[in-house]
Amino acid sequence: KAGVTQTPRYLIKTRGQQVTLSCSPISGHRSVSWYQQTPGQGLQFLFEYFSETQRNKGNFPGRFSGRQFSNSRSEMNVSTLELGDSALYLCASSGAGGSFYEQYFGPGTRLTVT
Amino acid sequence: DQQVKQNSPSLSVQEGRISILNCDYTNSMFDYFLWYKKYPAEGPTFLISISSIKDKNEDGRFTVFLNKSAKHLSLHIVPSQPGDSAVYFCAAKDSNYQLIWGAGTKLIIKP
Numbered sequence: 001k002a003g004v005t006q007t008p009r010y011l012i013k014t015r016g017q018q019v020t021l022s023c024s025p026i027s028g029h030r031s032v033s034w035y036q037q038t039p040g041q042g043l044q045f046l047f048e049y050f051s052e053t054q055r056n057k058g059n060f061p062g063r064f065s066g067r068q069f070s071n072s073r074s075e076m077n078v079s080t081l082e083l084g085d086s087a088l089y090l091c092a093s094s095g096a097g098g099s100f101y102e103q104y105f106g107p108g109t110r111l112t113v114t
Numbered sequence: 115d116q117q118v119k120q121n122s123p124s125l126s127v128q129e130g131r132i133s134i135l136n137c138d139y140t141n142s143m144f145d146y147f148l149w150y151k152k153y154p155a156e157g158p159t160f161l162i163s164i165s166s167i168k169d170k171n172e173d174g175r176f177t178v179f180l181n182k183s184a185k186h187l188s189l190h191i192v193p194s195q196p197g198d199s200a201v202y203f204c205a206a207k208d209s210n211y212q213l214i215w216g217a218g219t220k221l222i223i224k225p
Contacts, residue, residue: 004157033213042203042217043158056212090157101146101207105157 002027004093004106012112018079021109025072025093031055032074033103034066035090043090049074050095078111086113117141118206120216128224133191135219137204140185144206148213149178149189152201161202162189191221199223 005024013019025032033056034046045058049068066076072093078085088110092103119138127133135149145166150158164171164178164187171178177190191198201220205213 031211035215043215045212045215048212056210088155092157101211101213102148102160102163103213104160105150108155108157110155 004091004104006089006091006106006109008109009107010110010112012114013081015081015083015113017081018077019081019111020075020077021089021091021111023074023076023091023093023106025074025091026104029093029095029104030072031093031095032068032072033092033094034074034076035092036060037088037090037108038086046076046089081113083113086111116217117144117208118204118214118216120202120204120219122219123217124220124222126222126224127194129196130193133189133194133198133221133223135189135191135202135204135221137187137189137216138185139187139206139214141206141208141214142182142185143209144214145209146207147178147180147187148205148207149176150203150205151198152203152218158203194221194223196223196225 007022031050033048035043048056052068063079068074088108090108092105094103148163149161152158162176180187201218203218204216
């Protein structure tokens, strides 16, 4: 069974630009969560989508948004990039078989804002 | 307000010995707890979990203990191996199905 995939793996953007990151969950998983990890920090929760609906949202500004498609693939968008948005963005899926709450992570997208 | 705390940023253990990673939480409504392991530049990988109705769960070298009265859980790794060197995160599920994460503990296994 294929794991969670994220594209692109690496991205360099300029301050003020916008970026879209993509996540394909494990087949059958309906929940997709997004996290931001910065050096020395734990995982900061951005939002979670379940069946195309945002179910939970973390404490991030409105510049961070996301969506989920009918095939459970998800995208997150960051507008008006700031230097502090440089981070590893992780996507995780869950929700089929086993324990519903076990999240399976992709390798992440490393975003660098210059 | 951190609901899940891992108070040790790092831990160094001799190879072959027991590694004990600790996690404290404040919300008594958390009903499911998970441990994840993360290598640099990779996403976290699920290790082991425990429901709040249990106090212990084992999987090979990994055992998680839950003390609900103390709101404390711990992960024991026996014996510790060099490949166990990583950052370990504990997470707790809240009533909104959201996982609340600790800040992580970096485990270093010394040869």
